[in-house]
Amino acid sequence: MFPELNNLLNITxxxxxxxxxxxxxxxxxxxxxxxxxxxSFYLKANCKVCFVxxxxxxxxxxxxxxxLGVSLTLARExxxxxFLEGLKSSADVFFQAHGEPHPLQFxxxxxxxxxxxxxxxxxxxxxxxxxxxAAWRCPVLLVDDLGLLLSLGVGAVAVLDFVHYCRATVxxxxxxxxxxxxxxSGDAEDEENDILLHGLSHQSxxxxxxxxxxxxxxxxxxxQLRILWRRPSQPTAQRxxxxxxxxxxxDKNVSFFAKGMSPAVL
Amino acid sequence: MxxxxxxxxxxxxxxxxxxxxxxxxxxxxxxxxxxxxGTDSGGPRLVSIAGTRPSVRNGQLLVSSGLPALDQLLGGxxxxxxxxxxxxxxxxxxxxxxxxxxxxxxxxSGHTLLVAxxxxxxxxxxxxxxxxxLDDNYKKELDEDVYNHKTPESNxxxxxxxxxxxLPKMEQIGPVSSSRFGHYYDASKRIPQELIETSKWHxxxxxxxxxxxxxxxxxxxxxxxxxxxxxxxxxxxxxGFDGSNPQKKQKNILRIGIQxxxxxxxxxxxxxxxxxxxxxxxxKFLYLLRGLLRTSLSACIITMPTHxxxxxxxxxRVTNLSDTVVGLESFIGSEKETxxxxxxxHGLIHIRQIPRLNNLICDESxxxxxxxxxxxxxxxxxxxxxxxxxxxxxxxxxxxxxxxxQKDSAWGEGSLQHSTFLMSFLAKATAFASRLVRHGEPxxxxxxGRIRQAAGPRLRHDGRRQEAPGFLGIPx
Numbered sequence: 001m002f003p004e005l006n007n008l009l010n011i012t013x014x015x016x017x018x019x020x021x022x023x024x025x026x027x028x029x030x031x032x033x034x035x036x037x038x039x040s041f042y043l044k045a046n047c048k049v050c051f052v053x054x055x056x057x058x059x060x061x062x063x064x065x066x067x068l069g070v071s072l073t074l075a076r077e078x079x080x081x082x083f084l085e086g087l088k089s090s091a092d093v094f095f096q097a098h099g100e101p102h103p104l105q106f107x108x109x110x111x112x113x114x115x116x117x118x119x120x121x122x123x124x125x126x127x128x129x130x131x132x133x134a135a136w137r138c139p140v141l142l143v144d145d146l147g148l149l150l151s152l153g154v155g156a157v158a159v160l161d162f163v164h165y166c167r168a169t170v171x172x173x174x175x176x177x178x179x180x181x182x183x184x185s186g187d188a189e190d191e192e193n194d195i196l197l198h199g200l201s202h203q204s205x206x207x208x209x210x211x212x213x214x215x216x217x218x219x220x221x222x223x224q225l226r227i228l229w230r231r232p233s234q235p236t237a238q239r240x241x242x243x244x245x246x247x248x249x250x251d252k253n254v255s256f257f258a259k260g261m262s263p264a265v266l
Numbered sequence: 267m268x269x270x271x272x273x274x275x276x277x278x279x280x281x282x283x284x285x286x287x288x289x290x291x292x293x294x295x296x297x298x299x300x301x302x303x304g305t306d307s308g309g310p311r312l313v314s315i316a317g318t319r320p321s322v323r324n325g326q327l328l329v330s331s332g333l334p335a336l337d338q339l340l341g342g343x344x345x346x347x348x349x350x351x352x353x354x355x356x357x358x359x360x361x362x363x364x365x366x367x368x369x370x371x372x373x374x375s376g377h378t379l380l381v382a383x384x385x386x387x388x389x390x391x392x393x394x395x396x397x398x399x400l401d402d403n404y405k406k407e408l409d410e411d412v413y414n415h416k417t418p419e420s421n422x423x424x425x426x427x428x429x430x431x432x433l434p435k436m437e438q439i440g441p442v443s444s445s446r447f448g449h450y451y452d453a454s455k456r457i458p459q460e461l462i463e464t465s466k467w468h469x470x471x472x473x474x475x476x477x478x479x480x481x482x483x484x485x486x487x488x489x490x491x492x493x494x495x496x497x498x499x500x501x502x503x504x505x506g507f508d509g510s511n512p513q514k515k516q517k518n519i520l521r522i523g524i525q526x527x528x529x530x531x532x533x534x535x536x537x538x539x540x541x542x543x544x545x546x547x548x549x550k551f552l553y554l555l556r557g558l559l560r561t562s563l564s565a566c567i568i569t570m571p572t573h574x575x576x577x578x579x580x581x582x583r584v585t586n587l588s589d590t591v592v593g594l595e596s597f598i599g600s601e602k603e604t605x606x607x608x609x610x611x612h613g614l615i616h617i618r619q620i621p622r623l624n625n626l627i628c629d630e631s632x633x634x635x636x637x638x639x640x641x642x643x644x645x646x647x648x649x650x651x652x653x654x655x656x657x658x659x660x661x662x663x664x665x666x667x668x669x670x671x672q673k674d675s676a677w678g679e680g681s682l683q684h685s686t687f688l689m690s691f692l693a694k695a696t697a698f699a700s701r702l703v704r705h706g707e708p709x710x711x712x713x714x715g716r717i718r719q720a721a722g723p724r725l726r727h728d729g730r731r732q733e734a735p736g737f738l739g740i741p742x
Binding site: 033 | 324347486495496499546549550553554556557558560561578579581582583586587622623624625626627630632634
C-alpha cells in the first residue's frame with residue numbers, strides 16, 4: 001500500500017471503513033497500481049480478500065505485492081486470500097467440461113446469460129467460517145478489470161446484475177468492501193463500457209479516477225488522480241467532495257503531489 | 267511470471283528472482299542499455315535458454331523481436347508469455363517484415379516456430395525470411411551505408427542541441443554473434459535453406475485445417491479461431507512447453523506468429539461491418555490465447571489490420587487484451603510523404619502500449635516520435651527529431667529569446683509538440699520539460715543601429731556571444 005495515498009484517502013489499515021464500494025477507473029493511462037495498493041492494504045488490515053484476477057497472473061500480483069510488503073502466497077496458504085486466476089483456468093474451462101459449474105462457466109456459453117456461477121464462487125469464498133478461530137476483519141471483494149467481462153461476451157446489464165448481487169451480499173450482508181476496476185474507453189465509443197461505468201459510478205461510495213495528462217507523456221508526472229467521495233444512499237444534501245492530485249509511480253511507491261507541484265518542476 | 271511457474275519451482279523461484287531483482291535495483295530514471303546475456307540477476311534455478319535473457323528490471327525472461335532497435339524501445343525485448351500486437355500499416359507492406367524478423371530470430375536462436383496464416387502457406391512464409399547478417403558481412407554493409415549517407419556531421423558535437431547528445435543512440439551499432447540476443451537481418455536476401463530445414467516449425471494454414479469437422483461446439487468463437495486455438499494448445503501440451511507433460515522436458519521457447527488476425531479470411535466479419543453479431547469472437551480468442559501463453563514458455567506476435575476495423579470500441583478492447591502494442595503508419599499515399607520533416611523515412615512507428623509485468627512501472631521510452639525506414643537491406647528506427655535537428659541547428663543559435671508562433675509547423679498547424687520541442691532546446695533548461703521561454707524586455711537602442719540581443723541568456727554554453735543571423739525587422 002502507498003502511505004501517501006492512505007493519507008489522501010484518510011484511511012489506515014487499522015480503521016478501514018466497511019460496506020463501501022470503491023470504483024477504480026482509468027482513462028488513457030494504466031490505473032493498475034491502485035489495484036496493488038488496495039490488495040496490499042486490505043491484506044495488511046487483516047481482512048479476508050477474494051480476488052477475481054482476470055487480467056494478469058498470480059505471480060505478477062505476488063511479485064509486486066512483495067515489493068509493497070505483503071506475501072500473497074502466504075496469505076493464500078493461511079486462507080486469508082482466495083484467488084481466482086482467470087488466465088490460467090480459462091483454457092481449461094473452455095475446452096473441457098467440468099462436473100460442477102466453474103466460476104468462469106460463461107466462457108463456454110455461446111451467448112452468456114449471467115454471471116451466477118461467479119457470484120456463487122464469491123459468496124462461498126467470503127462467507128464467514130463458523131468455527132470462530134482466526135477471525136478476519138471484514139470480507140473484501142476485489143475484481144481486476146470488470147470491463148474484461150464485456151470483451152468475453154457478457155452483456156453490460158449482466159455485469160451490473162453481478163455487481164448488484166455482490167454488493168448486497170458483501171457490502172450489506174457481510175459488512176465488507178468491494179473494489180472494482182473498469183477502464184474508461186474515452187472516445188472509443190464503447191457503449192457497453194459506458195453503461196457499465198455510469199452504472200457503477202452511480203452506486204459507488206468512492207471513485208478513484210486516474211487520467212493521463214492532457215499534454216501527453218511526461219517523464220516526471222505519470223498522471224492525475226481524481227478522488228471523489230460520494231454518498232449514494234443519502235440524498236445529496238452535502239456536496240460530494242472531490243480532490244485532484246498528480247502522481248509519479250516509482251519502483252515501490254507512488255508519490256502524490258498537488259497539481260503543478262511536481263518536484264521535478266519546482 | 268509464467269516462466270517461474272512452468273519450471274515447476276513455484277513460489278520459491280519467483281521470490282528468488284524478485285529478491286535478485288531488488289538487489290540490482292536502480293532508480294527508475296536510469297537508462298539501461300541492453301546487456302549481453304547471462305547477467306546474474308536471472309535467478310540460479312532458471313537454466314538459460316538460447317536466445318533469451320532476463321530483464322534487468324524485474325528478472326522477466328525476454329526474447330528478441332528480431333529488430334534490436336525495437337527491442338530497445340520495448341524495454342529490452344519481448345517478455346515470454348506475452349503477446350506483441352502489430353497494428354498493420356495501410357497497405358500491409360511493412361508489418362509482414364516485422365513478422366518475418368520475429369520468425370527469423372526464432373530460427374537463428376533455435377526456437378520452435380508455430381506460424382499461422384489464412385492467406386499464405388506457412389512453408390512459403392518461411393522461405394521468404396530474411397537472411398541473418400553475420401559479423402564481418404555486417405561491418406562491410408554498415409561502412410558502405412555510412413559512406414553513402416549525406417550527413418557527414420552526424421558524429422560532430424552538437425552545438426545547439428547539446429543536451430540531446432546525452433541521449434543514447436537509437437541503433438546499436440555493431441553486430442552480435444549468433445549466440446547472443448538480437449541479430450541483424452538483410453531484407454534483400456533469403457534465409458539459407460539449410461537453416462529452415464534444421465529448424466523445428468509447425469504450420470497452420472487455415473484453408474487446409476478448416477475442412478476437418480469441429481469436434482466441439484463453437485461457443486461464440488468463429489470456426490477458424492477455434493481451430494487455431496486447439497492447434498496451439500495441442501502443440502504446447504505435446505511438446506511440453508507448459509511443463510505439464512511428464513514425458514517431455516522442454517527447455518525451449520515456442521514462437522507463435524499469427525498473420526492478419528481479424529481479417530475476413532479468418533471468417534471474422536469484424537473488418538467488414540460495424541455491428542457484427544459475433545463481435546466477441548476476436549476478443550475472446552485473444553483472452554484464451556493469452557491464458558495459454560501465460561502458462562507456457564512461449565511468445566506470440568500477431569499482426570492485425572486494425573485500420574479496417576470499423577468499430578473503435580473493438581480496437582480499444584483488443585489493445586487492453588494485448589500486452590505490447592506497436593502501430594505502423596506508412597507514408598505511402600498520405601500527405602506526409604511530401605513533408606520535408608519526414609523525408610528519407612518510410613513511415614512512423616507508434617509504441618502504443620508496453621506491459622507492466624511484475625512491476626509498478628515499465629521501461630517506457632522517452633522518445634515518442636519514431637520513424638522507420640527500410641533501406642535496401644536494413645530496417646532502421648530513428649527519432650524523427652534527429653532529422654529535424656540537423657535542419658534547425660543553423661537557424662536558431664542559442665543566446666537569444668525567441669517568440670514562437672504556433673502555426674505552420676511541420677507537424678501540423680499549431681502543434682503543441684513542435685513549439686514545446688523548440689522551446690525545450692532553446693531554453694537550455696532540463697531536457698524535455700516544457701518550460702516557458704523567458705522573454706526579455708526590449709533594450710534601449712544605443713550606439714549604431716545594429717540590434718544586439720534582447721535580454722535573456724546571453725552567453726553560449728562555452729562562454730562566447732553570438733549574433734543571430736537573419737534577424738529581421740530593425741525597428742526605427
